[in-house]
Structure formats: structure tokens, C-alpha cells
Amino acid sequence: MRNKPIANVNADLLKERKNCSFDIEELTNLIDGGKNQTARRREIENMLLKNMPFDIIPEECLSAKEKYENAVRKSVALNKIGVELVSQVTKAKELSDLTLTLRRVSDAYFREVTPFLLHLGMFIPTILGQCSDEQVAHWLPLAMQLKIIGTYAQTELGHGTFIRGLETTATYDERTEEFVLNSPTLSSSKWWAGGLGKTANHCIVVAQLYTKGECYGTHPFIVQIRDMDTHMPLKGLKVGEIGPRLGFQTADNGFLVFDNFRIPRDSLMMKHAKVLKDGTYVKIARHSKLTYGTMIFVRVLLVSEMAFNLSKAVTIAVRYSAVRRQSELKPNEPEPQVLDYLTQQHKLFISISTVYAFQFTSNWLMKTYHTVQANMKHGNTDALPELHALSSCLKAICTSDCSAAIEQCRFACGGHGYMISSNLPSLYAFTTATRTYEGDYTVLLLQTARFLVKTWEQVELGNAVTPMVAYLARHQNREAWDESPEGIIRAFEAIAAGVYQTESVRSVSFGQSDAIKDVMKQLSDLYLLYWSLERTGDLLTTLKSTLGSYDGRVYERLMEEALKSPLNQEPVNESFHNEPEPQVMDFVSQQHKLFIGIASYYSYSMTALWLWDILTKVTSELGVGKTDRLPESHGRAVFMSVFNSEMEKSVSSLSAPLQAVLRQLVELYLYYWTLEKRGDLLLVLQSTLGSYDGRVYERLMEEALKNPPNKEPVNESFHKYLKPFIQGKL
């Protein structure tokens, strides 16, 4: 399909393609993983093109409800084809190739994401990674054939990062051989799970397991949450959609609250731990963090997700830059393509090289993941800490870099890049979320830092460490490395860069032509050079700091430096004898401090007048006494208002200079208290997170409940599409 020449192609694009130094098909094969895979991908694309319903109205022009229903309609059509294709597959490798191809191709049908993303991305992988063999045999076929639709509810209103702090409880009742699920507090409400709001009928719930009065920590449970026929939420739970968000608008992210909700004993996913009928807890896992396995898997997946999303963004931006012409450089000559500007190339080329850095590293990381998994099947968990550290840091960096690079691509497209139809805003909204979900950026980097520090300790003791971190031993020389945060980050960057270079060289070392090798080498060099320039500061071996030296001789160095000062070369400066001491007011640095203060004063005064209106409005709207701070605000408001009006009345007979000074005093009073009481003024922030009273969780839940999708218990797309599909009647 893609090989056929397309009519009416822009002449500039044609020209650029003709200039290409290598065979595009060869690179396509490299990206797809071989000629056969390219052929298979095209076959699937053709099949989908023939059978998939397209949008009649652009997705972005629909209401939130219509967007969701449209996404369900398309997902069901796509899943029908997907399930059919999966049923023809016999080998594991074919299945993983097919899933990946379907994932990539399906993206073309959604501006946002499918409500089934969590079913594919987390529900199925958790069944595979957390269920006993018997449980896998039961649940996997149902999930693969989409007879059930699942999601993954771990995060709660109160905790996302700190999993050990989750509050949902699963208490074993040995009389009935059931677990009883409860959400004991508002902050324990499950929050965020994709597909939970309206679509899923099953859910993996992570809860604190209690049996025989003991808490054994968090464990995953597989829980039915909606009636399979009516789709109504089951008795004992409250479930709904959490409300509008930056992206993921069609993913119906949801909340879930349990009230003595009973589930059978075997709802506990029992690969790593069991609870026997009599309530005895049996630990199976050799490593306490194996229940976190799905997160590692998804972090690994996300590296290739980022490569793919950035590849789309940069393709859009490069094509557009070839088409777009701007500015007359030479009179009577055509305006140049913006692609020809060096500054434009600077924006774009690093993104191209980043795509390849991510993709090669992702292939390598996935292989590493499978090797570690295979070892763990035989009981060897030695490599797990390193895999955790590696997947954490690569996930953190690639998601962060990817969304920043997509922003650059959007900037590179000027105003038109801001149009939803350019797809760049949606790509950004999707990828910027990845920096937070599946482990926040900072938190994951800290996990890696923890691993590196521990490894460093091993190096110090002269113990052997794994090949990936062996460079720490090689660089024991203090001049090159130190154990400061910069040193750790530098070490981390060395890993990423090292993998990219070796993997890209390995991947292009056979089969591929010289032309492709040249281009890959250039991209690899660009990536390394770009980041060494970006991080020059980190690469400097001396920190040039008296305070940050490795040996910690802070005071000695401060004194040594002080003694070098030219002022200390003479015991008495000649100004003692000859010059009067200057007024401090004459120092420019002093003027800087003061004049900025004066300027700020005037600008804040203006702002204060504006804020004043709002404060009065808020005070009168909410009523005095509604919160403990309001009476105070009211009193302050009375003072301000009386001072202001009374002063105006009394100053009219005074001289102009005195009037001016007194007016300034009024302003100073308003300004001072506006700053002092700015917490109270936050009432106007219109934010669930930033309210003065800090009732964050209450407000999030109140807003979620106002959400239109929650006004109907079952969305009509269930009857129209989901139910006939699940029952095989579509």
C-alpha cells in the first residue's frame, strides 16, 4: 500500500525524498525488524484499512461523551480483527510481534487512546505475571478473547508513589472463604485506573492483605466489578469516571470505592503468595518485590512507546518543515523551506536521533527483561534489582525527553502546530502523562540512585559488580568520578549513551548497506555530542567549588581562597588613608535590591487593587465564618475598605505631596496584607488541588461526581457495541 506512488505530492517533499542518501525500504525493514515483519505489518494495515470505521466528525469536535462512545465503537471494531488474528497465531514470538504491530497500527485510529489500553497494557500482563498456572489457564483465554474487559487499579486518591501506603484492605474471612474488600477512608478510593470509569467489568485491585489478624502487605486481586449482562456496578462498590484531564480523554479513567465487598478466596493472584482455606498465609516468592512485576514490564514497554510517539511527532514536523516556506532572504527569490534553516534543523535532528536511541535501547532492554524473567522462572532473582534500576531510569529519562522533544516538534511547526488537527498537542498530552504514571520521574530516578549508591559501596569493598555497572570500578579514580548526585547522574548517562552506541553499531553491522551505516553513525554521534554539550556541567571533573570538593575540606579551602584575594595582599588598603567610605546606597548591588523593591511595590499595589475586588467577592459569596480564616479576612477587608475610603475623603484638602504620601500608605497597607494573606486569596485559584482549606480529596471526589458520564450508570455504548461484542453477536 505505502509503496505505491501517491498523486499530488508536494514538490518540495518529493525533492527532499529524492535527495535521500539511502534506500528507504532498507531502513523501514530495519525499524520493523526485518523484511518479513514489514510485509506482515503492511498486510495488517491493509486489512484494517478495509475494515475499520473512520471518524465522520473529527474526534476533537465531539463532546466528552461522544468522544468516549466513538472510541468504544472503533475499539470494538479493532478488537474484533485483533482477536481473530490472535486466534490464528501458534508461536509465542509470533504473538508478541503481532501484538506490537497491532498496537502500532491501531494508534492511527485514535487521536486519544482506546479505553482498552489498560486491558492490553496491564490487565493481561498482570494475569501472566501474578497468577498461578491454574489461574492463568482460567483468566488468560477470557482476557485474550475479550470475553472480559479488565483494568489495573493500584493508585488511590491518597497514594500513587508509595505503594506500601495504600489503604484499601482485603481481609480474609475463613468462615465463608472470601476476602472482604473495604475502602476505609476517602483517601483510599481507587483513582485513575484507565477503562475503569465506564468500560471494564473486571479489575485488578491492589490491597493490603489481612488474614488471621495480621497484615501481609499489598497484594493483587482480580475482581469482577460490573454485571456481565447489564453492566451495572455490583452491590457494595461505587465506581465512576474521574473527570476531564489534559490527555487520555477517551480512556475513561475511573474511581472505585469498596464497602464490605466480598470476593472468593481465589481472587487473590497466587503466583507469589497464597492464602489457604483456613487463612494460613503462604509466601512463594523468592523476592519481596515480585508483586511489582507488571510495573517493570510496562516501564520497559514505555521506552519503545516513546520511540514510536516521538517518531510520529518528528515525522510530522520534518515533513511540514519541508513544505513550509518562510521569509524572503534574497529579493525576488522564493522563500526558503524552513527545513533549510540551521536553527530549524537544530530543533528537529536531535529528535530523529533520539528516536533511534530509544528504539535500539528499547530492543535491548526488552531482551534483557526476557532474560531476567527466564532466570527468575528457575528461581534466580539476582538480576532483578539491576533490571528495576535500569527500567526505572530509562523509563524516567525517555518519557521526560520524549515529551520535551515533542514540544520542540510543535514549536518547529509554528502556529499550525498548536492545532489539534496537527496531532502534536495530542501526542504531547499523551506522552507528558507517561512521565508521571507507572512511576513518577523523580521517584524512579531516586530508585536508580539507590541502586547505584549500593553498587558503589560494593565497588569500594572490592566486590564484583555486574557488567552494566562495572565502569564504576574502572572509574574509581576520584578525578573522573565522585559520589555526588552529579556523579551518579553522569554515571547513569554513561550507561544510556553506551547502550545506544553499542546497540546501534551491532544492529547495523550486518545486512545493512554502507549508506544506512553512515546515517546511523551520524545519528549516534549527534545524540552523544548533543548530550555531552547539554550536560557539559556534569561532565566537568572539577566542580570549581570550595564547598563541593570530594575531600570535604570546606573550611581549609575557603581560607586558602580567601588568602589569595588581592585585597589581602596588603595589610591596610590605601582607601583607609585617602578615600571617604561610600554610602551603601551607592553600591549598584544595593540599588538593585532597593529599586526592585520599589518597582515591585508599585506593580503589587496595582495588583492588590485588582485582588481586592476578588477578595471582597469571595468573602461575600462564601459568607463570614464559613472557614476559620474568613472572619479574619472580613475584618481585614473592613479595615482596608474604611482606611481607603476615609483617607480619600480626608485628604482632599491637603497639599498634593502629602496626599500622595498618604495614598501610598493606603496602598502599602493593602499590599502588605495581600502578601501576608495570599493563602486566603488562593480561594480564587479554581483548583481542586490548590484550595486554601486543603480538602483535596473531598474536592476531587466532588468534581468527579459532577462529571456527566457519572449521571448514567451504564453508557449506551455498552448495549450498542460492548455487549454484542463480548457475547460474540457483533
Ligand SMILES: CCCCCCCCCCCCCCCCCCCC(=O)SCCNC(=O)CCNC(=O)[C@H](O)C(C)(C)COP(=O)(O)OP(=O)(O)OC[C@H]1O[C@@H](n2cnc3c(N)ncnc32)[C@H](O)[C@@H]1OP(=O)(O)O
Ligand atoms: C501479550 C500481551 C502483551 C501486551 C502488549 C500490549 C501493548 C500495549 C502497550 C501499551 C503501553 C503501555 C500503556 C500502559 C498505560 C499505563 C497507564 C498507567 C498505569 C499506572 O500508572 S499503574 C500504577 C503505577 N504505579 C507506580 O508505578 C508506583 C510507583 N511506585 C513504586 O514503584 C514503588 O512504590 C517504589 C517507589 C519503587 C517504592 O517501593 P517500596 O516498596 O517503598 O520500596 P523501597 O523504596 O522501600 O525499596 C525497597 C527495595 O525494593 C526494591 N524495589 C522497589 N521496586 C522494585 C521493583 N519493581 N522490582 C524490584 N525491586 C524493587 C528497591 O530497589 C529496594 O531495594 P534495596 O535492595 O535497595 O532494599
Ligand SMILES: Cc1cc2nc3c(=O)[nH]c(=O)nc-3n(C[C@H](O)[C@H](O)[C@H](O)COP(=O)(O)OP(=O)(O)OC[C@H]3O[C@@H](n4cnc5c(N)ncnc54)[C@H](O)[C@@H]3O)c2cc1C
Ligand atoms: C494519565 C494517567 C493514567 C494513569 N493510569 C493509572 C492506572 O491505570 N492505574 C493506576 O493504578 N494508576 C494510574 N495512574 C496513577 C499514576 O500511576 C500515579 O499518578 C503515579 O504513580 C504518581 O503517583 P502520585 O500521583 O501519587 O504522585 P505523588 O507521589 O503524589 O507525586 C507528587 C510529587 O511528589 C514527589 N514525590 C513523591 N514521592 C517522593 C519521594 N519519595 N521522594 C521525592 N519526591 C517524591 C514527586 O516527584 C512529585 O513531584 C495514572 C496516572 C495518570 C496521570
